[in-house]
Amino acid sequence: DTEVTQTPKHLVMGMTNKKSLKCEQHMGHRAMYWYKQKAKKPPELMFVYSYEKLSINESVPSRFSPECPNSSLLNLHLHALQPEDSALYLCASRPGTGGNYEQYFGPGTRLTVT
């Protein structure tokens, strides 16, 4: 199994809602990532988990809360989002060792905040 899966594919939420995005990989990768991507822009790193511990938070607002329940799962909890948070949210994973920097991306969740 060489894929990263993400659910849901699409999500529409109001500014007062709480929702969660889910990411799963079964490749035994030990590093997992959340990115935010706006149209016509490169992915912007949000969080990195390494061996199930949060290792990088790129100064992301607290309305985004990541969680790594186990080595295969990564969640992103959303609360009190703003319309400008509407974007494609991508999850990725990497083996996490040595000089293999290749990241495997999931198909993303298209989020619309109304």
Add this chain to the structure above:
Amino acid sequence: GQSLEQPSEVTAVEGAIVQINCTYQTSGFYGLSWYQQHDGGAPTFLSYNALDGLEETGRFSSFLSRSDSYGYLLLQELQMKDSASYFCAVPAGGGNKLTFGTGTQLKVEL
């Protein structure tokens, strides 16, 4: 910090050869990666150059010159399905994260 610059858009005809350039400024350099992303899709890994020179993988080749802080992706025998965005990227933060270039949208025309 890290910055990677690419042309915003390139247009070419089917069957042609196209080169997408990437110039970078980084503190600490491990190598240069390339990713392809179709509209609405996930970025997919194409290549990684750690050393100077040309790496070939089928119709795609990638080149790196560390002394010039420059690399490029070469696409040969262009096909319509190659229409996509292409991003160069460098490992950063001790290799724990990727910093992406500005991205190049490639349009292949008949």
